[in-house]
Amino acid sequence: MSKILVIAEHLGGKLNPSTARAVSAAAAVKPEAIDVLVLADAPDAIAAEAAKIDGVSRVLTVTRAENAHPLAAVLAPQIAKAATGYSHVFAPSTTFGKDVAPRVAALLGVAQVSDVMSVEAAHTFKRPIYAGNAIITVEADANHTVVATIRTASWPAAASGANSAPIEALTIDAALPTHTRFIELKQGSSDRPDLQSASKVVSGGRGVGSKENFDIIYKFADKIGAAVGASRAAVDAGYVPNEMQVGQTGKIIAPELYMAIGISGAIQHLTGIKDAGTIVAINKDGEAPIFEIADFGLVGDLFKLIPELEQALG
Amino acid sequence: MKILVGYKRVVDYNVRIQVKPDGSGVVTDGVKLSANPFDDIALEEALRLREKGVAEEVIVVGIGPADLTSHLRNGLAMGANRAIHVLTSEAVQPLTAARIFLKLIEKEQPGLVILGKQAIDDDANQTGQMLAALWDRPQATFAGKVEIADGKATVTREVDAGLEVIEAELPAVITTDLRLNEPRFIKLPDIMKAKSKPIDSIEFSSLGVDTHDHLKTTHYAAPAKRSKGVMVKDAAELVAALKQKGLL
């Protein structure tokens, strides 16, 4: 029987919604238990949130001052120790999970399955390669712990509220390195919905033309209650900060509505939105590849069309 | 200080990969191969550190079959001092790649190892982190900015929440993100010069690297296709369509 340890991602005392998505993937393995591991300096509030997620058997907390910031070199030895007795260790395939999970896998001496899209059996998974242009079925060694990252866009967040899993404190005896130190996190402050979990996303590309012009995207997004994303070209050109990039090397998202404005539809961008419910493209070039995959396409100048959309919304 | 750079050859990012009809793999015969874009960035960063006087020697490492030599020559033409070619015709997964790098580290004693954050074929995003774990040294993944001074690297990392700055004592492993730098182009005279630079070939089997615990790929499939939708004539029609679907 399987027993799964899910590594909680959190920031500023709050549980990241990607954790509940990793719990969904864990549930698909049909395990005997799903435990969530919270490593933090003050884990109580985070653990309380995790305990409410459906399907969670227990929440395990490790309280250490060194866990104040998510440094892979510090967290991995603790996770590797906590993994004893578990058949699987899952982390979300966010920059947090991508950073720490391979370090855990190497400490355990096992391969890692990256970006799990579906669970075929306890040791058999599907994952994308070549920017999602091929999907492979991989089998991990059944005699070893499976370390995997979960492609969050492929999994709904497990429901929350009905559960109240027990919370237990763990003491982990692991020597932690001091060779890696956290200095600071520069965060774009925003009242807008979070890009990774928003149900609606409006993204702008190089076609928006400048940082100042991007206001038109923000304004429209605010009007419909959407998060704002961008193409790599828009980030590289300095219109918006890096955390807004959607695509193969940015965020992979699955909103119900995705609106690509002034984005051509390069394969690396499309990789990030394959699982979106409805894709809308607005582009002045009727031949732009984005129209090949858009559910609704509108050809024209974005600077003319966005005000018209706002007007049509009333 | 020496810098070891991962320099992997992959299918060029402009190639639209096709899955073989029988699901046994992807079509790679005759497709254009190039350096993994993240590895070009890794090499560029190493060269800049050498130009600044932070490093003396830049070594590119490729793991792969005999015909990898021409690819390694490109790395030498870009400016690496020498290359190490770990010869294998077998598929090398990230844990094995990390174990190979560890063997080379033991021999070369670099102050810094720079790898790509992911290779754009398997998109595994693992090798650097695994290497740092096996080496028991710091890792600074998804680097957007690197500064080296006083025996440590100060690295700005591109993370989901924004930009994270960490400090790592050397030696350390850094993995590159796209905005770290713009790699230089190779010039013709450099290609000539590269011909006389050394490539050290090492048989994979001679390294004594443990290769068990591999993932087995049993099937390849094309992704589910999104079908082409409809074109709407104006803003009003778009809003009406989205409202009808309950999206606005």
Ligand SMILES: Cc1cc2nc3c(=O)[nH]c(=O)nc-3n(C[C@H](O)[C@H](O)[C@H](O)COP(=O)(O)OP(=O)(O)OC[C@H]3O[C@@H](n4cnc5c(N)ncnc54)[C@H](O)[C@@H]3O)c2cc1C
């Ligand atoms: C290894 C690698 C990884 C990458 N990862 C990513 C990634 O994660 N995410 C990503 O997005 N890209 C990524 N890219 C880059 C990708 O290949 C494209 O270069 C990028 O997505 C292009 O962005 P764009 O569509 O905004 O710009 P462009 O391709 O320049 O398109 C701009 C579009 O705007 C339209 N336009 C211009 N003006 C107007 C107007 N006034 N009104 C309406 N339309 C207008 C134009 O017709 C055009 O179609 C990656 C590339 C590589 C090599």
Ligand SMILES: Cc1cc2nc3c(=O)[nH]c(=O)nc-3n(C[C@H](O)[C@H](O)[C@H](O)COP(=O)(O)OP(=O)(O)OC[C@H]3O[C@@H](n4cnc5c(N)ncnc54)[C@H](O)[C@@H]3O)c2cc1C
């Ligand atoms: C079914 C299958 C078939 C394969 N067939 C072959 C084959 O025929 N020939 C072959 O060579 N490989 C083959 N591979 C191996 C594969 O292409 C990758 O080398 C391996 O899985 C590492 O994954 P990655 O590059 O995505 O790792 P990542 O962790 O994404 O790589 C990150 C970084 O590590 C460094 N790195 C990783 N691998 C190498 C390398 N080989 N050389 C130099 N630097 C490296 C690079 O800096 C790279 O940017 C095969 C893999 C599979 C699963």
